[in-house]
Amino acid sequence: MDRRPTIKDVARAAGVSKSTVSLVLQNNPAVKAETRVSVQKAMARIGYVYNRAAATLRSSNTGLIGLIINDLRNPFFTEFAISLQMALSNRHYAAVVANTDEDPDLQLQMVEAMIQHGVDAFVISPAYGREDETFDAIARAGIPTMQVLRRVVDDTGAFPFAAPDYYAGSQLATRHLIDKGCRRIAYVGGLEGRAVTRERMSGYLDALRDAGIEPRHFPGRPSRAFGRETLLQLRQQDPDIDGVLCFNDLTALGLLAGCNQSGLVAGRGFRVVGFDDIEECADSYPGLSTVSCDIANFGENIASGLLDWLTDNKAPQPETRTPVHLVIRDTSK
Amino acid sequence: MDRRPTIKDVARAAGVSKSTVSLVLQNNPAVKAETRVSVQKAMARIGYVYNRAAATLRSSNTGLIGLIINDLRNPFFTEFAISLQMALSNRHYAAVVANTDEDPDLQLQMVEAMIQHGVDAFVISPAYGREDETFDAIARAGIPTMQVLRRVVDDTGAFPFAAPDYYAGSQLATRHLIDKGCRRIAYVGGLEGRAVTRERMSGYLDALRDAGIEPRHFPGRPSRAFGRETLLQLRQQDPDIDGVLCFNDLTALGLLAGCNQSGLVAGRGFRVVGFDDIEECADSYPGLSTVSCDIANFGENIASGLLDWLTDNKAPQPETRTPVHLVIRDTSK
DNA sequence: CTGAAAGCGCTTACAG
DNA sequence: CTGAAAGCGCTTACAG
Numbered sequence: 001m002d003r004r005p006t007i008k009d010v011a012r013a014a015g016v017s018k019s020t021v022s023l024v025l026q027n028n029p030a031v032k033a034e035t036r037v038s039v040q041k042a043m044a045r046i047g048y049v050y051n052r053a054a055a056t057l058r059s060s061n062t063g064l065i066g067l068i069i070n071d072l073r074n075p076f077f078t079e080f081a082i083s084l085q086m087a088l089s090n091r092h093y094a095a096v097v098a099n100t101d102e103d104p105d106l107q108l109q110m111v112e113a114m115i116q117h118g119v120d121a122f123v124i125s126p127a128y129g130r131e132d133e134t135f136d137a138i139a140r141a142g143i144p145t146m147q148v149l150r151r152v153v154d155d156t157g158a159f160p161f162a163a164p165d166y167y168a169g170s171q172l173a174t175r176h177l178i179d180k181g182c183r184r185i186a187y188v189g190g191l192e193g194r195a196v197t198r199e200r201m202s203g204y205l206d207a208l209r210d211a212g213i214e215p216r217h218f219p220g221r222p223s224r225a226f227g228r229e230t231l232l233q234l235r236q237q238d239p240d241i242d243g244v245l246c247f248n249d250l251t252a253l254g255l256l257a258g259c260n261q262s263g264l265v266a267g268r269g270f271r272v273v274g275f276d277d278i279e280e281c282a283d284s285y286p287g288l289s290t291v292s293c294d295i296a297n298f299g300e301n302i303a304s305g306l307l308d309w310l311t312d313n314k315a316p317q318p319e320t321r322t323p324v325h326l327v328i329r330d331t332s333k
Numbered sequence: 334m335d336r337r338p339t340i341k342d343v344a345r346a347a348g349v350s351k352s353t354v355s356l357v358l359q360n361n362p363a364v365k366a367e368t369r370v371s372v373q374k375a376m377a378r379i380g381y382v383y384n385r386a387a388a389t390l391r392s393s394n395t396g397l398i399g400l401i402i403n404d405l406r407n408p409f410f411t412e413f414a415i416s417l418q419m420a421l422s423n424r425h426y427a428a429v430v431a432n433t434d435e436d437p438d439l440q441l442q443m444v445e446a447m448i449q450h451g452v453d454a455f456v457i458s459p460a461y462g463r464e465d466e467t468f469d470a471i472a473r474a475g476i477p478t479m480q481v482l483r484r485v486v487d488d489t490g491a492f493p494f495a496a497p498d499y500y501a502g503s504q505l506a507t508r509h510l511i512d513k514g515c516r517r518i519a520y521v522g523g524l525e526g527r528a529v530t531r532e533r534m535s536g537y538l539d540a541l542r543d544a545g546i547e548p549r550h551f552p553g554r555p556s557r558a559f560g561r562e563t564l565l566q567l568r569q570q571d572p573d574i575d576g577v578l579c580f581n582d583l584t585a586l587g588l589l590a591g592c593n594q595s596g597l598v599a600g601r602g603f604r605v606v607g608f609d610d611i612e613e614c615a616d617s618y619p620g621l622s623t624v625s626c627d628i629a630n631f632g633e634n635i636a637s638g639l640l641d642w643l644t645d646n647k648a649p650q651p652e653t654r655t656p657v658h659l660v661i662r663d664t665s666k
Numbered sequence: 667c668t669g670a671a672a673g674c675g676c677t678t679a680c681a682g
Numbered sequence: 683c684t685g686a687a688a689g690c691g692c693t694t695a696c697a698g
Contacts, residue, residue, distance in 0.1 A: 004474075006675055017685045022677060030683060047473060050449045053395065054675035056386040057690045064429070064450065072415050073612070075408070082405050082432045089431060089439075094446055096397070097430040098422060099415045106422075113427055116383045117397065140380055141337075224616035257618040260593050279406070283557035285590040339691055350669045355693060363667060387691035390674045 005048045014042035025050065056118060065093050065306070066119035066143075068110055070127045070150070072099035074222070074250060075278040076295060077125060080149070083299030084123060091307055093120075104129030108137070115141045121306055125149040128194060135159060144309050146316065148302060150196050156318035162302060164293035166196075166275075169324040171203030173245050173273045173291050176326055178211050180333075182243030182271055185213060188230050188255065189247030192219040197247065200275065204245050222247055227254025228261070235262055242270055243332075249274035249281055252288055256331070271332040287329030298322055338381045347375035358383065389451060398426050398639070399452035399476075401443055403460045403483070405432035407555070407583060408611040409628060410458060413482070416632030417456065424640055426453075437462030441470070448474045454639055458482040461527060468492060477642050479649065481635060483529050489651035495635060497626035499529075499608075502657040504536030506578050506606045506624050509659055511544050515576030515604055518546060521563050521588065522580030525552040530580065533608065537578055555580055560587025561594070568595055575603055576665075582607035582614055585621055589664070604665040620662030631655055 007021040014021070016039060023031045024039045031039075042048075056062045065088055069077050085095040096114055100107040107127045111134055114122070122138060122145040131152040138145050139158060147153065151161045177185050187204050190197030197219070208215050216238070220226040227246065231254075234241055246252035252274030259266045266272045267286050274281060277292035305316045340354040347354070349372060356364050357372045364372075375381075389395045398421055402410050418428040429447055433440040440460045444467055447455070455471060455478040464485040471478050472491060480486065484494045510518050520537050523530030530552070541548050549571070553559040560579065564587075567574055579585035585607030592599045599605045600619050607614060610625035638649045 008675080018676085019678090019686080020684055023684085026677085032683060035683080049474060051390075051451065051675055052449050053386045053389040053451050054690090055677070057384075057390055057675080057692085058677040060690080062386060062450075073408070073411060075406070075411075078406060078411050085430060085432060086434070089443060089446070092446065094429050094443075094450055095431070096427050097418060098428070099418060101419070110422060110427075113422070113425065116385050117395075117427055118384065118386050141382060224613065228616060228618070254616060257616060261618040280557065283561060283587060283590060285561070285594040341691080351691095352670080352693085353668055356668085359693085365667060368667080384691055387674090388693070390676085390691080391693040393674080 004051075005046045006051070007048075009046055010039065010042050010048050013046050014039045060118070062118045062120055063093050064117060064119045065095050066111070066114035066117075066122040066124075067095045067097045068100060068107060068114075068122065068124040068126070069098070070100050070102050070107075070125050072097075074248075075280065076248065076276040076293075077149075079278065079295050080125070080299045083296040084303050087300045087303035088307070091303070093307065100127045102127045104131075104134070108134050111137055115143065119143065120310055121145060123148055123302060123306060126152045128152065144306070144315070146302060146306060152195075160316040160318050160320070162298075162305070162316070162320035162322065164295075164298065164324050165321040166200045166324075167203045169203065169275060169291035169293070170200055170245060171207045172324070172326050173275070174204045174207035176289075176328070176332065177243040177245065177271055177273060178207065178213070180243070180271055183213060184216075184238075184241045185243040185245065186216045186218060186234070186238070186241050187247070188218045188244050189220055189222055189226060189251035191221065200247055216241070220251075222250055224250050224254030224257065227251040227256075228258040229254075231255045231258025231264075232262065235264070244270075244272050246272065246274050249276045249278045249288065249290055252290065252331075253280060253284060256284060256286070256288065266331040267333050273332050277327055281327070281329065286331050289329045289332040290327050291324050292327045293324050294322070337384075338379045339384070340381075342379055343372065343375050343381050346379050347372045393451070395451045395453055396426050397450060397452045398428050399444070399447035399450075399455045399457075400428045400430045401433060401440060401447075401455065401457040401459070402431070403433050403435050403440075403458050405430075407581075408613065409581065409609040409626075410482075412611065412628050413458070413632045416629040417636050420633040420636035421640070424636070426640065433460045435460045437464075437467070441467050444470055448476065452476065453643055454478060456481055456635060456639060459485045461485065477639070477648070479635060479639060485528075493649045493651050493653070495631075495638070495649070495653035495655065497628075497631065497657050498654040499533045499657075500536045502536065502608060502624035502626070503533055503578060504540045505657070505659050506608070507537045507540035509622075509661070509665065510576040510578065510604055510606060511540065511546070513576070513604055513665060516546060517549075517571075517574045518576040518578065519549045519551060519567070519571070519574050520580070521551045521577050522553055522555055522559060522584035524554065533580055549574070553584075555583055557583050557587030557590065560584040560589075561591040562587075564588045564591025564597075565595060568597070577603075577605045579605065579607050582609045582611045582621065582623055585623065586613060586617060589617060589619070589621065599664040600666050606665050610660055614660070614662065619664050622662045622665040623660050624657050625660045626657050627655070
């Protein structure tokens, strides 16, 4: 047999009509149990494989979800993508995944490609830039879409937004540092001018204001390398700093590498708190205190909210903020 | 307009036949330039979006590549998947990605789902278990498939295999440790009984045999946590060990965390070499010596080899071993 | 170089 | 509960 069997072949083998086979495929209760079984046996016997593309054409539902992520190399996003993908797969959806590397041109290109593939929905952690073009293309195609982790378009009615509560997290972490006795607290990381930086900093700024402490920001790329460089620079230029809140864990872990390098043990006179709670925080030495976004759980919730949207046709609320909590480890004991 | 425009609408708008529109879509040179332009203008004007599912039905080519990975949380695999996906996207293919978490049941399920979606090819870094069922299902569907990073089925004629040269890598690293004066060299990590462990160890064993040194294996999960525990245990039970080759970088980085914890600086009396060269090796302190598999490059090569296979119908060679090289950093100076 | 017709493998009313 | 027919939006020979 060179040609893959179709429902027609199944119908012939089972002695029923094509329609009946189709109904069996859809688990339609109208089909008598006995018929169903005999059809299923015929499928197994001749090695039938369901062809979704054909089904799509008639019913327009591909079972494909487009997942577009700005930086998949960051374990925070990786974990989000994986938990989302695995939850989707549990509900019989497949994820078409693309990393945009923060490149808006690439992002637009990938969105357009996925529209052609007929994805049923998008989950997008967007790059900054060409926001309107990207989301207009999606709007024209009429595809349900959630923006997650970053909000880049304001129409959250059309594009519901979900993210961890960055404000609360950074406030919590800053108050914790203050409680521990820190009085010169820096904020390290986050690129200047980006909304996500402002947001992740906002709770820090408020907490410092409440305590009458001057903020100090050392902006930079969300990377280990930047964290490490900054630590060395701080030791030189601002040796009085006794507490640091980082933009994310990658930055904080880089900072810890810098501490190890300069023989400084974070946790006593010098406290460090990260943000995200990626897996490594528990395995580093010293263990990194951080704000947990419960990202695996977040991914699963996005999956189920999205699929409910597709099923019931009721969109998630325009804005969802998920709770965060402080995880205290060695670096801020 | 509630219905999405089809080639029929384009044809009407451009005053040509459906067939001509289809030919324009395929960039068929038979169409006069003038006609082509007018058709393209019509498409833009009415907001036409190509429907791949429909095209698939007739031409059976979805432009979808199934990418199935045993552990996407490990940055080594993440980097592989990302570089592969981005290379595919450059050539107008989209990646359907799934993480199996080393679960053969999940793997089989995801393979079956992707077959239904009509992926044109698979790239699979397989979990161990249910190998025959998995690959038989693929064989029945007649889908070109490469096994990468691990070989789990022997028929590399049907399922070409590609991986970095683990043997050469571990031999290189071990000789390097010996050259540096290490005489009691342990191998840390890798689960017992797995082919990939045997392979990643083989060069170590040979190099030690050549030098007349006894091997010592501390098997365990490829994780930071295991590396860290092992370091602490080594200090207690085998303080004479002066060199360690790790199964992978994650294990080695965990070992370094253990060093930091116990006040040991890797690099002098105690040398450590990892395997994979994930990004973090350059940013850790001390910098981790390791065997680079050039994994981003590897991912791109797999992409191009695979797409050539689809285009020219000539499969890659049954077995490809890509070169590795030693990267010497602080931990084995 | 362009058009009319058939067909890819399903689903969807509709009739019985 | 099951069957015959039409149709989803393309591509593919084929005719001209």
